[in-house]
Amino acid sequence: MMHAPQTATTGSAIRIEGVDKWFASFHALKAVDLDVAAGERIVVCGPSGSGKSTLIRCINRLESHQQGRIVVNGVELNESLKNIDAVRRDVGMVFQHFNLFPHLTVLENCALPQILSRVTPRRDAEEKAMTLLERVRIPEQAQKYPGQLSGGQQQRVAIARALCMNPRVMLFDEPTSALDPEMVKEVLEVMVSLAEEGMTMIVVTHEMGFAKEAADRVVFMDQGRVVEIAEPRVFFDSPKHERTRHFLNQIIH
Amino acid sequence: MAVYAHSSPTAAEMMPPPVRRTPLREVFFGDLFSACLSVAAIGLLWSLLPALNWATLDAVWVTDDPGECRAGGACWAFIADKLRFILFGIYPPEEQWRPLLVIGLILGMTLISLPPKAWSTKLLAGWIAAIAAMLALMWGGFAGMSFVPTGKWGGLPVTLLLALLSLSLAFPLAVVLALGRRSNRVVPRLLSVLSIEIVRGLPLVGLLFVASIMLPLLLPQSWTIDKLGRTLAALTIFAAAYLAEVIRGGLQGVPQGQGEAAEALGIPRWKIVWHIILPQAIQKVIPPLTNTAIVMVKNTSLVLIVGVFDMLSAGRSAATDPEWPAPFAESYIFVGAIYFLICFGISLYSRWLEEGIHSREYK
Numbered sequence: 001m002m003h004a005p006q007t008a009t010t011g012s013a014i015r016i017e018g019v020d021k022w023f024a025s026f027h028a029l030k031a032v033d034l035d036v037a038a039g040e041r042i043v044v045c046g047p048s049g050s051g052k053s054t055l056i057r058c059i060n061r062l063e064s065h066q067q068g069r070i071v072v073n074g075v076e077l078n079e080s081l082k083n084i085d086a087v088r089r090d091v092g093m094v095f096q097h098f099n100l101f102p103h104l105t106v107l108e109n110c111a112l113p114q115i116l117s118r119v120t121p122r123r124d125a126e127e128k129a130m131t132l133l134e135r136v137r138i139p140e141q142a143q144k145y146p147g148q149l150s151g152g153q154q155q156r157v158a159i160a161r162a163l164c165m166n167p168r169v170m171l172f173d174e175p176t177s178a179l180d181p182e183m184v185k186e187v188l189e190v191m192v193s194l195a196e197e198g199m200t201m202i203v204v205t206h207e208m209g210f211a212k213e214a215a216d217r218v219v220f221m222d223q224g225r226v227v228e229i230a231e232p233r234v235f236f237d238s239p240k241h242e243r244t245r246h247f248l249n250q251i252i253h
Numbered sequence: 254m255a256v257y258a259h260s261s262p263t264a265a266e267m268m269p270p271p272v273r274r275t276p277l278r279e280v281f282f283g284d285l286f287s288a289c290l291s292v293a294a295i296g297l298l299w300s301l302l303p304a305l306n307w308a309t310l311d312a313v314w315v316t317d318d319p320g321e322c323r324a325g326g327a328c329w330a331f332i333a334d335k336l337r338f339i340l341f342g343i344y345p346p347e348e349q350w351r352p353l354l355v356i357g358l359i360l361g362m363t364l365i366s367l368p369p370k371a372w373s374t375k376l377l378a379g380w381i382a383a384i385a386a387m388l389a390l391m392w393g394g395f396a397g398m399s400f401v402p403t404g405k406w407g408g409l410p411v412t413l414l415l416a417l418l419s420l421s422l423a424f425p426l427a428v429v430l431a432l433g434r435r436s437n438r439v440v441p442r443l444l445s446v447l448s449i450e451i452v453r454g455l456p457l458v459g460l461l462f463v464a465s466i467m468l469p470l471l472l473p474q475s476w477t478i479d480k481l482g483r484t485l486a487a488l489t490i491f492a493a494a495y496l497a498e499v500i501r502g503g504l505q506g507v508p509q510g511q512g513e514a515a516e517a518l519g520i521p522r523w524k525i526v527w528h529i530i531l532p533q534a535i536q537k538v539i540p541p542l543t544n545t546a547i548v549m550v551k552n553t554s555l556v557l558i559v560g561v562f563d564m565l566s567a568g569r570s571a572a573t574d575p576e577w578p579a580p581f582a583e584s585y586i587f588v589g590a591i592y593f594l595i596c597f598g599i600s601l602y603s604r605w606l607e608e609g610i611h612s613r614e615y616k
Contacts, residue, residue, distance in 0.1 A: 060517050062513050062516065062517060085519060088516070088517060088518070088519040089519050091517075092517070092518075093514075093517040095510060095513070095514060097508075097510055099508075099510040099511060099513065099514035100514075101511065101514075101515075101529055101533075102533065103532050103533050103536060112528065113515070113518040113519075113520055116520045116521070116524045116528060117518060117519040117520045117521065117524075118519075145613040147613065148613065158514075161518070162517075162518070165518060165519065
C-alpha cells in the first residue's frame, strides 16, 4: 500500500482507519485507510465494483462498516444513533440518480428537509432554499416538479438541497454518471465553484478533467483496497502502480 | 445553433399534425371483429326494450292508490311514497331532519376535501369534529332533541357512516400493518403477516357474525358494546387487511434512494416515512385504493345479515308493505342507483386525482 503525502495529521475532517466491510460474504472494503483534512478535495476513482461508492456511503452511515474506525469531525461512527445524527448533520450527499423527492416541488425539496430535521420556520427555510437555488443558477425552476427538469438541472437542485443543511463536508457519488453528455458541464461547474470556496469534498467520479482541475489528491481503488493516493499531477503523469496505469489507459484514450 | 433555435418558424414548421377522421360506419363495421361486437350490442339493446318499456312507458309514476300499480309496469309511485323510509329507515319521522342534516354534512365535508390542496391537519380536525357532530345529531338526547338509540338508525345515513368510518379508521391501521410487514424486526413483521392473512382468509359475513353474535358471548357481561359499533369494528378490520396489502404494494414501488437521500439529509426516521415515503407510495396505488374503497362501500350492505338496518335493508323491508303489490324490483333499482352514484363518484374522483399526479410527473 502507498502512503500518500499527509496534508494534515491534526484537525482532519474525516479519518478512516483500517475499515473492513462485507456484503454477506463479499469483502467490499479491505483495510481501508484515508485521512481527509478540512477543506481538502478528494477524488476517488477506480473500476466498477472497486468499493468506492461503498466507502463514501460508510462516511454518512448509509452503510455500516464492520471493522476499523471512521471519525467524522471528531465524532466516531458506531451504533450510537446520536452520533449518526451528529455526523449526518455535518455531511451532505449527492447521488448518482439525484434522488429528488418527486412529489415535492423544487423549492419544497430544498425547504422541507430543513423544516423536518432542524425545525426551521418555513419562511426561513424557503428563503435559504431560494438563495441556494440562485447559487446553482436555477431559481426560475423553483415551482416546478423534479420530473419536469432535465437531468443536469435535477442534479443541481440536489446539490442545492444538500447545501441547504449547511454541511461541512460534501460527498458526491458519481454525480455525473447518469447525465447526458451535454449536461455534465453545468454540474461540474457548480462543483468546481464549491471546491473553490473551500468546501471539504469527497467525489467519486470518472471525470478526470474535474480531478485535474479541482482535486488536492486522487485516490485509486481496486477490489476493495486503496491502491494509490497521489496529487493529481503525480497521479496522472507518473502513476506508481501497474493497476493504476492500466485503469488510466482504459479511461483516457 | 442558438441562432437556429431562435429564428421564427416557417409556415411549414407551424403546421398542426394531420388529423384523420374515421367514418362512423368504419368505426362500427370496419372489420369483422367490430361488426360482430356491434351486432351483439344492438341485439342486447333490443332484448332490453321490454325492460325499458316496463321502466318508462308502462310505469305508474304518480298515484296515491297502490291499486293502480299493475303487472307489466314499474311502480315508481311506491318509491315516492316510501322515500323517507328507504332513506332513513325507522328513525322517528318527526326527527328525520337530523339524519338529513348528517347526509348534508357528509356531502359538504366531502366536497371541500376533494382538492389535494385542501388536505391539512386543520381539515383532519374538521373531519373529526364533523363526525362527532354527526354522531351527536343521530343520537340526540340533548338540546331538546330526543334520544334515538342506534337500533333505530337506518337507511342512507347508516350506509354512509359505516362506509366513511370503516374506511377512515381502517386506513391508519392499514398503514401500520403495511409498515410492519416490511419491517426488519421479526415480531412486528410476524404480527402484521398473521393479522393480514387471517382477516383476508375469512369471509366478511363470517367476521360480521363473529362481531355481532360471538363477541358478546365471549366478552364479560358488563361489557356492552353497541351492535352497530361491533359491526363497524368488523368492517374496519376487514378493510384494513385489504388496504394494508394495497399500501404495501405502493411502498415497494418507492425507490430505495428516496429513503437514503432523506436519511443523508438527517431527517428523523418516522418523518421520512410520513413526509417522503408514504405520500409517494399512496400516489402509486390510487387505482387499487379506489377499488378497495368502492368494494367497501358496497360491502356495508352485508350488515343486513346481522340485522343492522342499512339502506338495502330499508329498501327490502319497504317493499314488503302489503298495501303495495310487492315492488321489490323498483326498490332494489332505486337503492342500486344510489350505490352506483356513490361508487361512480369515487371512481371519477380517483381518475381526476391521477391526472393531477401525471401532469406534474410528465417527462
